[in-house]
Amino acid sequence: MAKTKVMERKPLSWAERTYLPQIITGLLTTFRNLFRPKVTLQYPDERPRIPNDYRGVPTLVKDPNEREKCVSCQLCEFVCPPKAIRITPGAISTEETDRTHVEKAPKEFEINMLRCIYCGYCEEVCPEEAIFLQDIYSLNGYTREQMQFNKEKLYELGGVLPDQHFKWDKKRAAAEKIGLGSSSDEETEEE
Amino acid sequence: MNEEILFYLFSTLMLFGGSAVVLSRNPVNAALYMILALVSLAVLFLTLDAFFLAALQVLVYAGAVMVLFLFVIMMLDVDLRERSRPNIMAAALGLVTTGAVVAILLTWVGEGSTIRPSVGSVPTPGNPLAFVTGSKAFGYALLTKYMLPIQVAGFLLLVAMVGAILLGRRTKLKSSEGKDGS
Amino acid sequence: MDGVLGIEEYLVVASILFCIGLLGVILRRNVLLILMCLELMLNAVNLALVAFARYSGNMDGVILTFFAITVAAAEVAIGLAILVALYRRRKSIFLQDLNLLGR
Amino acid sequence: MDVAWEMFLLKVFYGILALVAILTFAAYAVLAERKVSAWIQGRVGPNRTTLPIVGDIPILGPFLRSLGLFQPMADGLKFLFKEEMCPGQVNRFHYHLAPILALIPALSVLAVVPFGQYVASTGADPIPLVLADLDIGILLIFALSSLGVYGIVLAGWASNSKYPFLGGVRASAQMISFELAMGLSVLPVFLWVNEPGSIGGLNLARVVDWQDNGWGMIFVQPVSALVFLVALFAESNRLPFDMPESETDLVGGFHTEYGAFKFGLFFTAEYAHVIVGSAIFALLFLGGWHFLPGVEDPWPIGWSGAALSFLWFALKTFAMSFLFIWVRWTLPRFRYDQVMKLGWGKLLPLALGNLLLYAVLASWMG
Structure with a gap:
């Protein structure tokens, strides 16, 4: 059992009981503060420096070849604590010849920004590194519908992430090596 | 000239305030009218060249005594409106007496008007x-x-x-x- | 600034105010308001005193008014204290509730 | 008759001038409050408002903007054009009357506050610049400022809601408690000034004349100055004693139910009180418009000297107003019972003892 040490409060001296010395030291402290540099950020004019690992608005990103990375595995939808993500899976249309070797892409990908808590689990769980929390910190809108971000909006916000993986190229190369040509099913562990 | 205007204006205000004190149902209203009457009285003191007294009147009566009244009215925050009807006989008698006194005094007004001594x-x-x-x-x-x-x-x-x-x-x-x- | 106003005007106003105060004391049932009307009567007397002092060129009336104001302040303090004590006991400040005899 | 009429018009003109001046000062005191509080807290304060033409002057415009000098105009316009709300539960007549009652005494005190001196070239005695050079100056100031509490009490009562009500009750109790100490703290000053054989009286300008060597009364009577200052803080409901509107326990105190222009009136009244209070403190204890201690007044003869003396006095007043603001953003609020204990238990005996001491001293020194 921890021993509690009882601190006796010292009786106030006469000068302290008049409050005046304390008031004067307090006044001096605040007076010194008058001339200290101001710490306020002039927000709309000055922007705060965002740290690299800042968790802002979750967005979908494309690879340097402007191709969709998400394969609609729905892991993020599963892991999302506030259930802000809703994915409608879909197949990739056959016209996109350069990545028809992947079976899936999200038909619709919605994040409800009013529910999102910016925890970053979706980014952490994504096997394709397709979803990223970016440095957008002042998100707003006039209606609830505006805050319901669909796929286009998410890609618009996310843009291209210059990663060095070139996943689709690697996948295609792997697929071509095996000789499967365009459509590949089992070559997924290429990371 | 100016003094006369001030006198008639503020004596009217004072009498109005005084009657409103007697007639008002709400004590807070009564206190406010009382303040009006007291401040007007202070102005009447001014017309009588009693400046010190006028300031004292406002300071003590309007400033302190009436604050006490208001404080008590608020502290005893109950329904202070009168419940019983006033005594009609007493009212009539009082009114008659008041009227008589005022009538007697009014007959005097202007007779042998006193000249004010000048003051330093x-x-x-x-x-x-x-x-x-x-x-x-x-x-x-x-x-x-x-x-x-x-x-x-x-x-x-x-x-x-x-x-x-x-x-x-x-x-x-x-x-x-x-x-x-x- | 020699006075066009005579002393009678002041006396008339003072006596009217006194009568109003008296009427209030007679008619009202609320002790608070009775106290206020008493103050009105005192003030009427003060006005008359100051008028007399002014027209007689003598300081005495003004000094007397000064004392009247002092006494009135003391009177109100005591009166209101009694009132509060009374209210604590009886939960009422109306005269008819404070009447113990002849009920 | 004609001359009298002209004098009357002149007085009205001066009165309006003084009102405009005090209202402007009050508006800028609000700005000063916001700026000083911001600087003390490491913030920048209001720096956004700007005027179309003045704000566009190359260097000066942005500088004025960053000082927030246009802010009071914007605030005033906001108070004017906001919707006048009237809550349903209030006592309508008194609710509307209260802000007016709060403002009138704060402004009318101005009539007896001298603000400078005029020295005629004939070498006569300097004339104090004051709207009404009354013999009973300080008494009238006390009398009128004691009426200011009715606005607050009435606002609290008429709002018909519990927090404003508590604020109003507190205001009345606090007013009575500190007025006594305030009056007693000023008495030694007048005791000291009115030595035997002098004209005598409670004129403020005479107190300033007594301090014409530049040494303020504060060096002669520091305890009076302290008691007066503390009572002044309490009477103008400024922060260590702002019981009527202590926003942490009473929401907004007496003006919880007020908004728009009516709130603006309360606001103006508070700052007018602060400025007039600072002016009176400067007159009584800081030497008024007289120059630094031991230095002869450098004001030239004539109106330019009068203007300079006014500016010097205004500087002292603003310094005191700054003290008001500075203290507000430094000290925490007292508890209500502490305020009462301070008023009756500490300040009143201190003021009484002080008065006694100076009475004995005055009679001993003859």
Whole structure:
């Protein structure tokens, strides 16, 4: 059992009981503060420096070849604590010849920004590194519908992430090596 | 000329305030009208060249006494409206008497109108107790002719303070009967 | 600034105010308001005193008014203290509730 | 008759001038409050408002903007054009009357506050610049400022809601408690000034004349100055004693139910009180418009000297107003019972003892 040490409060001296010395030291402290540099950020004019690992608005990103990375595995939808993500899976249309070797892409990908808590689990769980929390910190809108971000909006916000993986190229190369040509099913562990 | 205007204006206001005090149902209203009457009275003092007294009137009556009244009205925050009807006989009698007094006085007005003596601002050594506008005469009078009364008044204020504190005490003085209430 | 106003005007106003105060004391049932009306009567007397002092060129009336104001302040303090004590006991400040005899 | 009429018009003109001046000062005191509080807290304060033409002057415009000098105009316009709300539960007549009652005494006190001196070239005695050079100056100031509490009490009562009500009750009790100490703290000053053989009286300008060597009364009577200052803080409901509107326990105190222009009136009244209070403190204890201690007044003869003396006095007043603001953003609020204990238990005996001491000293020194 921890021993509690009882601190006796010292009786106030006469000068302290008049409050005046304390008031004067307090006044001096605040007076010194008058001339200290101001710490306020002039927000709309000055922007705060965002740290690299800042968790802002979750967005979908494309690879340097402007191709969709998400394969609609729905892991993020599963892991999302506030259930802000809703994915409608879909197949990739056959016209996109350069990545028809992947079976899936999200038909619709919605994040409800009013529910999102910016925890970053979706980014952490994504096997394709397709979803990223970016440095957008002042998100707003006039209606609830505006805050319901669909796929286009998410890609618009996310843009291209210059990663060095070139996943689709690697996948295609792997697929071509095996000789499967365009459509590949089992070559997924290429990371 | 100016004084006359001031006199009629503020005596009307004062009488209006006074009657409103008597007639108003709400005590807070009554207190406000009372303040009106007191401040108007202070202005009447001004027309009589009693500047010190006018300031004193506002300071003590309007400033302190009426604040006390308002404080008590608010503290006893109950429905203070009158419940019983006033005594009609008394009212009639009072009105008749008032009317008679006023009528008698009004017959006097203007007869043998008194001329005001002119006043200086500082008391002269010859007649230190003459009516003057300055406040020095006040101090002089209080500390010479009225030395005893001012001591008595001071003592009276002390007694009043002690009395008010004693009366306002919440706890009963006899503690043997145990605590009752709070 | 020699006075066109005579002393009678002041006396009339003072006496009317006094009568109003008196009427209030007679008619009202609320002790608070009775106290206020008493103050009105005192003030009427003060006005008359100051008028007399002014027209007689003498300081005495003004000094008397000064004492009247002092006494009135003391009176109100005590009166209100009594009132509060009374209210604590009876839960009422109406005269008819404070009447113990002849009920 | 004609001359009298002209004098009357002149007085009205001066009165309006003084009102405009005090209202402007009050508006800028609000700005000063916001700026000083911001600087003390390491913030920048209001720096956004700007005027179309003045704000566009190359260097000066942005500088004025960053000082927030246009903010009071915007605030005033906001108070004017906001919707006048009237809550349903209030006592309508008194609710509307209260802000007016709060403002009138704060402004009318101005009539007896001298603000400078005029020295005629004939070598006569300097004339104090004051709207009404009354013999009873300080008494009238006390009398009028004691009326200011009715606005607050009435606002609290008429709002018909519990927090404003508590604020109003507190205001009345606090007013009575500190007025006594205030009056007693000023008495030694006048005791000291009115030596035997002088004209006598309670004129403020005479107190300033007494301090014409530049040494303020504060060096002669520091305890009076302290008691007066503390009572002044309490009477103008400024922060260590702002019981009527202590926003942490009473929401907004007496003006909880007020908004728009009516709130603006309360606001103006508070700052007018602060400025007039600072002016009176400067007159009584800081030497008024007289120059630094031991230095002869450098004001030239004539109106330019009068203007300079006014500016010097205004500087002292603003310094005191700054003290008001500075203290507000330094000290925490007292508890209500502490305020009462301070008023009756500490300040009143201190003021009484002080008065006694100076009475004995005055009679001993003859």
